[in-house]
Amino acid sequence: MNKLELLSPAKDIECGIAAINCGADAVYVGAPKFGARAAVGNSIDDIAKLVIYAHKFWAKVYVTVNTIIYEDELEEVQQLIHQLYEIGTDAIIIQDMGILGMDLPPIPLFASTQTHNYSVDKIKFLEQTGIQRIILARELSLEQIKEIRKHTTVDLEFFIHGALCVCFSGQCYFSQATTERSANRGECSQPCRMLYSLEDSEGKVIVKDKYLLSLKDLNLSTHLTELIDAGISSFKIEGRLKDISYVKNVTAFYRQKLDALIANDKSLAKSSSGKVYIDFKPDPEKTFNRGYTDYFIEGRKKEIASPDTQKSIGKYLGKVKRIEKDFFEVSTKEILINDDGICYFDSKNVLQGMIISKVNNNRVYSDELGDLKIGTKIYRNRDHQFIKDLSKEISTRKIRAKLELNETKEGMFISANDEDGNQVSILCEFVKEPANNPEQMYKTIEKQMLKSGDSIFEVKDVQINLRQTYFLPVAKLNEFRREVLNQLEAERIKNYPRQSSQIIKSGHKYPGDKLDYHGNVVNSKAEKFYADQGVEVVEEGFEKLSSCKGKIIMTTKYCIKDQLGICPQNMCSQLKVKEPLFLADGKRKYQLIFNCKNCEMSIKL
Incomplete structure (x- = not known):
């Protein structure tokens, strides 16, 4: 029997309970410290309460301890993991390999996506050390996942929904380099959601003031069967910073999707217990989204970015079909009400928005119609009735x-x-x-x-x-x-079937013999772990470097040239540019380096 796990985010105990009530087989939450979302840590007492609630349904609770760890924090982290084990936590999600050298209780360890789980060799190595689950890189295609499954037996987890980091996870140093807020310490300042201009080697502006590194949000709801066939058993929703409405809506949506697949395939089953009764109609377009993409799951595609806005656009309603002095009319089957938030892109492709104060059928009244035109696409990024329904709904399990x-x-x-x-x-x-x-x-x-x-x-x-x-x-x-x-x-x-696991403390061949700052080694235990595998750490983690000038601060599978249609491999491209290209934010410039062989782009400080 292939048991499938729907894994939902929870910034706090309220979101965690809501996720379980809406059908999550497991939830993941931040520890009091050392989680990759520093702003949403949870107390040991709250995690314990969530564990008790989840285990009633034989659902699991995973806790993130997935930052890099400094030398003076090692003992505190070890004690924290023991505390989490004692309250019944089902697994710890980790990034820092120094944890594998600690005196740990028999609790399963999951390799966070922050460990850059992209290659077969890396994943085989982590499996051999005793890591019980690998959270795969979001950039992988179905064919790559199948190849990983072919050569491993470890449990595989994959993101199916939510915000996308443009950089390979665990390999982004942009925030640390520009604001001294480390993404690997859970404090990312999100420079990828900022405005940039693209300039050529002579300073000529190719694209001005766009969100050139901002991606759309992930939605793989139409690829669940393919992911199951490829070997994924845990289907993860991003969003530990998202509100409870998002958690309820998206969890319920994927619960229904997976249940439909399970009902039609006797070889599939849920990994937790209970039937969910939901009194609302889930719709991911009605909660925060920047537009959706399936990213690289089927290979490289155009339009995976959201260059015109880093904000939520919500659900597409229809086009403006009539404009008068004090109102405009939208061609839509959706019902608009007062307090709905709607938005559109103006003639300069800048996102504009308004809160509806008066509406009659599809006529929206306003004193400021801006530069709305016939044919302008209208989106609803705040569905007042839906939010109201979610706030009062009581899903039962x-x-x-x-x-x-x-x-x-x-x-x-x-x-x-x-x-x-x-x-x-x-x-x-x-x-x-x-x-x-x-x-x-x-x-x-x-x-x-x-x-x-x-x-x-x-x-x-x-x-x-x-x-x-x-x-x-x-x-x-x-x-x-x-x-x-x-x-x-x-x-x-x-009788809750709690699992246990032990790290295998014996040498395994790491895929490489040297590590630079991309290895994220910032403590002696991590250094010893790699040394035991015959790996030389030639450079400390980025956060410990005395100078980062000339360093690569981001590597991504997303390519600006491909997005703009100026990839040299695209024979139809008419626009020729003088390289190197630079991103400029008004204060400094960042050089872009293109690895066309691997279809990757890097940013150099």
């Missing part, structure tokens, strides 16, 4: 259970079984007084036992094996049912 009532001398045994085979029984004593109306009493017993109230269970079947029907007050029946379901929940938690 219920585990199938069956009750059986068997008569005893003192009363009856009530046995409860759930969908995972957990079972409990309780003795319920009562005075055996035959019911005056046996048929009606039987129906009452069945009705009350089928209720599940606010428990995590959904009682689907009740078997009543009594020699005769006795009178039982409704309050007493409810008390019996609550007690047996409470015990069944406790039994589920006790």
Whole structure:
């Protein structure tokens, strides 16, 4: 049986519980410190509460400790991992290889995408060290994933939705170089979402003031079957900085997608328990997005970037079909209401927006219509009704259970079984007084036992094996049912199938014999780890360098020349440029280096 995991982000315990209620098989959250999103750390107490809630549904909680670690932090990180293990955390997501040299509890370790998991050899090496899961680079194609699966057996996780980092993960030093805020320390200032002009070697402006490094958001919802066939078992949603509406909406959307696939393929199954009941219609276009791309999953494509804006454009509504003095009319089937946020690109391709204060059908009234024209595309980037629905919705998740009532001398045994085979029984004593109306009493017993109230269970079947029907007050029946379901929940938690793992402390061949600053080695344990594999660390991590002048601060599979249609391999390109090319932000210039053989672009400081 191929068990599939839907993995959702959670910036806090509220988002984590919401994700589980909307169908996540697992959630990932930040530790109090040392997570790649420093702004959204969580206390040990909150993580413990989330673990308890998740484990009721046999869902998992993974905690990120995926920054590079300085020498004076090693002991603190080791203690933190022990604390996380003690509260029941299912796995730790790591970047720094120094962690592998620590005295660790038997907790599974996942290699973060920050470890740049791009090649077969690198992933084979990590598998051999005892890493239990590899979070693959977003830039991989289906064919590359298949090749990795062919040569490995380790669990593979892949991002299927959310924001894209333009640089290979773990290899970006742009933020550190320009603001001293290290992406590898969870403090990225996102220079890739800033305005740049593209200049040639003579200073001629080719493109002026565009978001030249800003990518659209990832959406692989139409590629799930292909990813399953390629060997992915964990499907990850990006967004530990996103709000709870995003988490609910996107999690519910992919839950429905995966459930549909599972229903049509008996070889597939969920990796957690319970059925989700959602009282809204999920739609990823209604929450934050910069437009969607499937990135490189099918190979290189045009228009994966969002050069005109780094902001959310939301859902496309339709085109302007009429403009009058104080209103314009949109050709759309969507219903617009007051407080909706809409946006459009003006004649200079600059994103403009407004909050609707008055609307009549598809007529939007405004005193400032800007330079709207007939045919302008209108988007809704704030759906007021949808946000309102999500804020009040109560998604529920219920585990199938069956009750059986068997008569005893003192009363009856009530046995409860759930969908995972957990079972409990309780003795319920009562005075055996035959019911005056046996048929009606039987129906009452069945009705009350089928209720599940606010428990995590959904009682689907009740078997009543009594020699005769006795009178039982409704309050007493409810008390019996609550007690047996409470015990069944406790039994589920006790029987939770927690996994353990140990790092294999023996030498394995690392794919390379020298590491420069791209190895992100900033502590003695990481240096020793590589030395044990016969690797020489010839340069400390970027954050430790005394000078970064002339260093490559970003390498990406995204290519500005390809995006602009001026790739030299494109024989149809009419525009010739004088290289080298530079990105300019008004303060300094950054040289672009093109590796056409590997179809990669780098930025040099």
